[in-house]
Every structure is written in C-alpha cells, then in structure tokens.
Amino acid sequence: MNNINTIVMVDDSSLQLQLYGQILKALPNVSGLPFTSPLLALEWCEKNEPDLMLVDYNMPELDGLEFVKRFRALKAKTPVPVVVVTSELDKDVRRNALELGADDFVSKPVDAAELRTRVRNMLRVREHGRMLADHAAWLTEEVGRATASLLDRECETIYRLTRASEHRDNDTGDHIIRIGLYAAKVAALLGMSTEEQDLLRLATPMHDIGKVGTPDNILLKSCELTTAEWDVMKLHSVAGYDILRDSESVLLQKGAEIALSHHERFDGTGYPFGLAGEQIPISGRIAAICDVFDALLSKRPYKRPWPLGRVMEYIDGQSGLHFDPRIVVAFKEVLPELLEIRTRYSGVEPEDVEDTIDGNKIA
Numbered sequence: 001m002n003n004i005n006t007i008v009m010v011d012d013s014s015l016q017l018q019l020y021g022q023i024l025k026a027l028p029n030v031s032g033l034p035f036t037s038p039l040l041a042l043e044w045c046e047k048n049e050p051d052l053m054l055v056d057y058n059m060p061e062l063d064g065l066e067f068v069k070r071f072r073a074l075k076a077k078t079p080v081p082v083v084v085v086t087s088e089l090d091k092d093v094r095r096n097a098l099e100l101g102a103d104d105f106v107s108k109p110v111d112a113a114e115l116r117t118r119v120r121n122m123l124r125v126r127e128h129g130r131m132l133a134d135h136a137a138w139l140t141e142e143v144g145r146a147t148a149s150l151l152d153r154e155c156e157t158i159y160r161l162t163r164a165s166e167h168r169d170n171d172t173g174d175h176i177i178r179i180g181l182y183a184a185k186v187a188a189l190l191g192m193s194t195e196e197q198d199l200l201r202l203a204t205p206m207h208d209i210g211k212v213g214t215p216d217n218i219l220l221k222s223c224e225l226t227t228a229e230w231d232v233m234k235l236h237s238v239a240g241y242d243i244l245r246d247s248e249s250v251l252l253q254k255g256a257e258i259a260l261s262h263h264e265r266f267d268g269t270g271y272p273f274g275l276a277g278e279q280i281p282i283s284g285r286i287a288a289i290c291d292v293f294d295a296l297l298s299k300r301p302y303k304r305p306w307p308l309g310r311v312m313e314y315i316d317g318q319s320g321l322h323f324d325p326r327i328v329v330a331f332k333e334v335l336p337e338l339l340e341i342r343t344r345y346s347g348v349e350p351e352d353v354e355d356t357i358d359g360n361k362i363a
C-alpha cells in the first residue's frame with residue numbers, strides 16, 4: 001500500500017482520540033483524522049472518501065450502532081471497513097453492529113498491538129476490495145472492447161462477402177454502401193429506433209447476395225431479358241434468403257428478410273410471393289425504393305444513368321404501385337441527405353451503354 005490511508009476516528013473523548021492517534025502512528029502510510037462529533041464525522045464522509053472508520057460504541061450525540069447505520073447508508077457503494085470500539089461484551093450488541101455493517105471490534109480498554117493488527121488487517125481487506133473493483137471494471141471494459149471488435153469483424157465480413165456477390169455487375173462496391181445508408185435515413189424519418197436504423201444500414205446491402213447464383217449471360221446481358229431469362233433472374237431473392245436464413249445473427253436474419261422481400265411490390269404484383277401492402281416487411285419496402293432510386297441514377301450493363309428529375313418522377317408515379325406511399329413521402333423528405341450520400345460514395349461507374357431498358361427491370 002503506497003497511498004496514505006485516511007482513518008476517520010470517532011470518539012466523544014479527545015483523550016481517547018489522542019491515544020488512537022499515537023497507537024496508529026506506528027503503522028506505515030496511515031493518517032488518523034479525529035472527530036469528537038459523530039455528526040461532523042458523517043458530514044466529512046459525505047464529501048470525502050475515508051479508508052477505514054474507527055468508531056466508539058458509547059457516544060452521547062449518536063451511539064456507535066446508529067453511526068454505523070447512517071454511515072453505511074451514506075457510503076452504500078464503497079465498502080469502507082468499520083471497526084467499532086466497545087467495552088460491551090454483550091453478544092446482541094455485537095451482532096446488531098455486524099448486521100448494521102460493522103466489520104470488526106476492538107475491546108476497551110484498547111490494547112495497542114490489537115488495535116494496530118485489526119486496523120492493518122482491515123486496510124488489507126480494503127485494498128483487496130479496491131483491486132477487485134478495479135479488476136471488475138477492467139474486465140467490463142475489455143469485454144466491451146472485445147464485443148465491439150467482434151461486431152466490427154462481423155460487419156466487415158458481411159460487407160466483403162456482399163461485395164463479392166456484387167462484383168460482377170457493380171465493381172465499385174459503392175452501391176451496397178449507399179443503399180444501406182439511404183435505408184437508415186428513411187428509417188429515421190419513419191420514426192424507427194436507432195437500433196433498427198443501424199440494422200437496416202448494415203443488412204440492406206445484402207439484398208442482392210443471391211445474385212451469386214445468377215449466370216453471367218443473364219446478369220450481364222446488355223439488352224432485354226427473355227421471359228425465361230427473367231424467371232432465372234428472379235430466383236436471386238429466394239437464393240439470397242436461402243444463403244442468409246437460419247442464422248443466430250440478428251444482422252443476417254434481417255439480411256435474409258430483405259433479400260426475400262426487396263422485389264415485392266406494394267400493389268401485390270412483385271415477386272417471389274406477390275405480397276401486398278403491409279404484408280411486405282418494412283425493411284423490404286424501404287430496400288425496394290432505395291435500390292430502384294440508386295440503380296436508376298447509376299449506369300448498369302443495360303442502361304444509362306437517369307437524370308434526377310426523371311428518377312423522382314418515376315418514384316412518384318410508382319407510389320402505391322411499386323412503393324409504399326408513406327415511404328415515398330419520407331423518401332422525398334430526406335432526398336437532399338440521400339443525394340449527399342450518393343456524392344460521398346460514388347466510385348467509377350461501368351462504361352457507357354445504350355439506355356434500352358426501363359427502371360422496372362432493376363433486379
């Protein structure tokens with residue numbers, strides 16, 4: 001123990017206090033602080049942190065038991081040892097004192113060696129208590145750090161796998177970052193919690209993960225797909241769900257939900273199930289509008305980027321058809337922030353192509 005330990009000594013007799021002071025002087029790193037008034041001692045303890053309390057049992061202002069009770073109420077969170085000095089040998093008195101929070105007793109008249117030993121032992125207990133508390137705080141911090149790091153790794157792994165799945169038709173990887181950020185903004189405006197916003201930010205990028213199973217000749221085709229090819233393309237939503245489902249990760253569960261539902265349409269004409277309105281999970285309804293918005297503004301193997309005005313006209317026209325009208329309103333309200341995101345995360349686009357296919361073909 002290198003720090004000075006403050007021992008608050010409480011006794012109505014100043015002579016007795018002097019005696020304690022003399023006895024404790026022999027201990028290293030100890031400083032005695034005398035109080036003849038227990039009330040003043042409690043007042044001091046309110047603003048300061050003692051290391052040990054040495055309290056007389058018989059005091060006119062406040063007896064030792066009442067003192068211990070009030071002191072424990074005051075310092076409920078810090079386990080400061082309390083030693084009661086008493087000539088009482090009555091077992092009930094001692095048991096009461098223990099129940100109220102006393103840790104040890106010293107008998108009166110005080111034996112110097114006994115007092116020093118008990119004080120030293122109690123200070124050791126105090127020191128161990130402090131070390132345990134420090135260790136517990138350190139452990140909590142470490143566990144928090146490790147959990148955050150695991151979560152970061154999980155997010156990074158998901159991002160990289162998602163990017164791999166997008167690599168063939170969207171080689172910059174920015175689309176998947178943007179779509180997650182858009183979804184979180186729209187979710188915020190819809191009043192969803194910050195946890196849900198975060199979940200959508202991280203899970204929406206997985207919407208097209210099922211495209212890993214879509215053949216190149218269909219995925220990269222630069223002209224209109226045949227009905228048969230289109231049927232193959234549509235399989236990517238169920239394929240994505242199959243890849244992500246049954247995970248214990250909340251993030252992957254949300255990814256599975258979005259993969260399965262991001263091509264449903266509000267009017268019930270989407271795929272894979274033709275769900276309508278609120279039957280479609282809100283995550284899927286949000287992903288749908290964010291995905292179409294970003295894809296229309298971008299170059300694709302089959303289309304040029306559309307100007308913003310045409311994109312917003314299209315989105316308006318699809319309110320109640322492809323998109324949930326409530327989400328269209330929210331989307332338009334956060335449009336300036338979405339455009340900022342688009343500017344911040346826009347890498348090199350694939351080379352220019354003929355604009356042959358309209359926005360309905362976004363898969």
Ligand SMILES: [Fe+2]
Pocket residue numbers: 175179207208291363
């Ligand atoms: Fe997409």
Ligand SMILES: [Fe+2]
Pocket residue numbers: 207208236262263362363
């Ligand atoms: Fe898709």
